[in-house]
Amino acid sequence: MSRVLIVGSEGQIGSQLSVELSKTIDFDKLFLSDIKDKSKTDFKYLKVDALSYDDLKKNILDNDISEVYHLAAILSAKGEKVPKKTWNLNMNSLFNILNLAKEKIIKKVFWPSSIAVFGDSSSKNETPQFTDKEPITVYGISKLAGENWCKYYNEAYDTDVRSLRFPGVISYDTPPGGGTTDYAVDIFHSFKSGKNYNCFLNEDTTLPMIYIDDAINAIIKLMKTSKDNLRIKSSYNISGFSMSPKMIADELKNLNKEFDVEYNSDFRQAIADSWPNSIMDNYAREDWDWKENFDFKKTVNEMIHKLNIK
Numbered sequence: 596m597s598r599v600l601i602v603g604s605e606g607q608i609g610s611q612l613s614v615e616l617s618k619t620i621d622f623d624k625l626f627l628s629d630i631k632d633k634s635k636t637d638f639k640y641l642k643v644d645a646l647s648y649d650d651l652k653k654n655i656l657d658n659d660i661s662e663v664y665h666l667a668a669i670l671s672a673k674g675e676k677v678p679k680k681t682w683n684l685n686m687n688s689l690f691n692i693l694n695l696a697k698e699k700i701i702k703k704v705f706w707p708s709s710i711a712v713f714g715d716s717s718s719k720n721e722t723p724q725f726t727d728k729e730p731i732t733v734y735g736i737s738k739l740a741g742e743n744w745c746k747y748y749n750e751a752y753d754t755d756v757r758s759l760r761f762p763g764v765i766s767y768d769t770p771p772g773g774g775t776t777d778y779a780v781d782i783f784h785s786f787k788s789g790k791n792y793n794c795f796l797n798e799d800t801t802l803p804m805i806y807i808d809d810a811i812n813a814i815i816k817l818m819k820t821s822k823d824n825l826r827i828k829s830s831y832n833i834s835g836f837s838m839s840p841k842m843i844a845d846e847l848k849n850l851n852k853e854f855d856v857e858y859n860s861d862f863r864q865a866i867a868d869s870w871p872n873s874i875m876d877n878y879a880r881e882d883w884d885w886k887e888n889f890d891f892k893k894t895v896n897e898m899i900h901k902l903n904i905k
């Protein structure tokens with residue numbers, strides 16, 4: 596059985612991925628790591644800066660790790676405030692992991708990309724796997740470069756690096772870390788605390804999304820698939836459903852007529868406008884049987900249930 600390390604384990608995706616992986620991996624074979632001092636979990640935890648190649652290598656060798664899920668990054672909205680830092684973290688931490696795979700110290704890698712690789716020149720509806728890509732954020736630029744480097748390492752050095760282009764991830768547990776789709780989680784928390792919500796996107800801004808359980812299942816399914824089946828060596832398009840802020844607001848208003856949402860768009864509107872409205876993920880469906888379990892309605896109901904909203 597593989598010995599597994601999650602890098603960036605304390606974030607929105609890592610905190611759910613660790614729980615799901617722990618169901619099939621022995622306790623002493625699963626390792627979490629992040630730049631934070633401590634983990635919120637009781638799993639084995641290593642404080643490691645993903646920017647330190649030496650630290651990563653030492654911890655990976657010491658613990659005989661063969662499989663890495665590399666999630667550390669600065670996301671789209673936060674990244675615009677600190678462009679150089681975002682480029683540095685997103686690219687150089689990826690190079691550290693890719694080089695450990697090239698040296699065959701790690702056997703298998705998962706690294707997420709994002710719909711932020713698309714831009715104004717990409718087709719907007721049912722955006723295909725292959726289309727023009729001119730990302731407008733430093734985050735999107737780093738993800739597009741990262742995808743191409745993954746493809747390059749897979750082809751030039753025969754590494755096994757797998758990737759998904761995630762849309763906005765909706766989750767109930769750990770709050771999102773500074774992306775353009777964070778509103779889709781924040782709005783539920785406002786509703787729960789009895790406060791109206793001030794939305795930073797316009798009401799009809801439609802974006803592709805995925806519920807956290809589907810995102811985690813997709814990662815696990817992709818990693819289990821035989822490498823020979825994977826035609827995409829960069830990153831697979833994937834999506835659960837598409838929705839707008841108004842769609843969630845309407846659902847929540849059905850629960851409480853007093854709830855109100857104001858729309859005051861900020862710099863994140865331009866980012867959202869450059870992204871697809873919906874995604875065509877046929878390669879994922881054909882190559883490794885991707886299928887979402889959660890559509891819009893089921894996601895809203897699950898968030899209401901998980902957040903114990905009355």
Ligand SMILES: NC(=O)c1ccc[n+]([C@@H]2O[C@H](COP(=O)([O-])OP(=O)(O)OC[C@H]3O[C@@H](n4cnc5c(N)ncnc54)[C@H](O)[C@@H]3O)[C@@H](O)[C@H]2O)c1
Pocket residue numbers: 602603604605606607608609628629630631643644645646665666667668669670684707708709710760761762763764765770771772773774776
């Ligand atoms: N959440 C989404 O909607 C979404 C969508 C598309 C892609 N992604 C990608 O998925 C991955 C995980 O996203 P997330 O939402 O969990 O992000 P997040 O911001 O919630 O978590 C990132 C984690 O990385 C850690 N980190 C930061 N710098 C580090 C360093 N130098 N060394 C080690 N750890 C460090 C942070 O402490 C944090 O716990 C990212 O690559 C992100 O780009 C996320």
